[in-house]
């Protein structure tokens with residue numbers, strides 16, 4: 001890229017052609033105020049809070065949407081700039097339900113931060129916001145449109161990351177709004193509950209449904225035995241909520257925090273991910289050998305399952321029937337665990353900590369339980385766990401290390417990488433290869449399926465049979481794969497699809513702010529965990545062997561089918577989730 005010379009506040013700097021003023025200013029440690037800008041999204045320039053002066057320009061220019069040019073002279077610190085930015089913020093606040101004390105985003109809100117930065121302690125404009133009812137009757141996502149600042153970041157997340165447009169723009173000028181289709185409850189639209197919009201929202205207008213009270217209640221009930229499982233992607237993101245270095249691996253501190261919060265047993269979803277591989281790998285081999293529906297597509301990601309049920313209901317046979325690790329853990333927690341622990345299943349409360357909002361919906365599906373009991377009782381996102389730890393007053397970064405408990409606390413490296421796009425595929429290949437060929441893998445890494453590229457492809461030789469595989473993340477990419485299947489142009493045998501960009505490490509319930517750069521760091525951290533573990537293949541997990549030897553029998557056997565597999569159904573066209 002060609003270099004050009006500009007000045008910002010009289011500081012000369014050489015920058016790449018094509019950069020915006022906002023990006024150029026960052027190079028000299030100036031953070032120009034912004035609200036509608038998100039580094040991973042296209043730029044619409046809605047809010048104008050980033051207005052700056054450019055010498056020769058008739059009006060102030062939006063720094064997020066204005067590209068630099070040779071000789072450009074920018075000022076971010078003049079009175080005109082300051083007054084304009086402050087007035088724009090005051091106008092936003094005048095139309096905003098200011099309830100910081102009771103707002104989920106209190107302390108991590110971009111509007112609140114800017115108000116503090118501009119010392120907006122005494123509002124000059126009267127508050128005229130229309131107090132709309134909070135949409136709080138859904139399973140996963142709560143919307144408070146009286147807090148919406150119309151930045152459009154949710155709509156862009158939904159369209160640009162997921163290709164869905166369950167939220168979009170309506171009206172012009174003062175009637176401009178960011179709305180779901182026909183103003184409907186999100187669950188009744190094309191929405192798949194992935195939560196990417198909640199992660200993109202700069203304020204508290206779109207948030208995950210908070211279920212922490214249900215967990216507190218269970219923990220305080222002496223008749224209940226409360227166990228918790230933690231998904232692989234949580235341990236490389238939770239530290240963000242406590243200002244630790246991005247993508248820190250906090251597994252051992254997280255275990256201690258959960259134990260100190262009062263959980264009776266702290267288990268690992270990685271164990272269940274290993275069981276998933278045993279089931280899904282066996283299912284794949286059975287489909288290949290017996291002429292089953294191919295390509296087979298992974299089914300761990302509930303946003304992806306919702307997408308299939310709503311958008312491609314005629315293609316459901318391609319989905320693996322194996323439940324997700326969360327639900328496999330849940331089913332075993334109410335069947336196998338009572339058997340080995342001697343605790344009555346009715347007294348067990350199973351809590352999940354997940355990077356994902358759609359996991360709340362998955363756990364609530366009527367087929368995910370037995371005998372009037374849910375397999376997973378409560379699902380918390382990484383953000384909710386962060387709030388519980390903060391509420392308890394733990395100095396998270398200083399906590400001593402802790403270890404997961406038996407009998408569902410050992411996970412292999414294969415289970416750990418489930419949290420990154422390509423990880424389920426790689427984990428499956430490590431097992432499927434050895435089972436199909438009877439040979440030991442010389443090298444366990446399948447690097448072709450790693451990385452942030454939207455769709456990755458490769459080929460594996462299974463005893464002379466070439467198997468074509470593909471990995472996609474983000475539903476926009478998933479749609480490309482599904483269209484090729486529909487058109488009969490797809491020659492893959494096995495496909496991994498994750499709803500969220502980057503996989504679970506970029507899930508809609510992860511700490512805010514999550515960017516592509518942060519997701520890549522989290523991916524690397526998961527591969528580091530994998531490399532550091534003594535066991536890296538699911539079929540070598542001793543606790544997995546035990547559960548098959550003493551309870552399930554064999555993968556895809558009778559009991560596995562009953563407990564660990566599921567069915568999918570076309571979503572009602574009225575989308576009454």
Ligand code: SF4
Nearest residue numbers: 099100103109203204
């Ligand atoms: S969205 Fe931000 S500014 Fe608004 S009430 Fe919540 S914390 Fe306060």
Ligand code: SF4
Nearest residue numbers: 158191192194195197
């Ligand atoms: S949850 Fe996902 S699908 Fe639903 S509106 Fe938000 S981004 Fe779109």
Ligand code: SF4
Nearest residue numbers: 148149151152154201
């Ligand atoms: S809901 Fe949030 S992300 Fe969407 S427009 Fe409103 S403030 Fe922006």
Ligand code: FES
Nearest residue numbers: 034045048050064
């Ligand atoms: S941040 Fe630039 S216009 Fe909103």
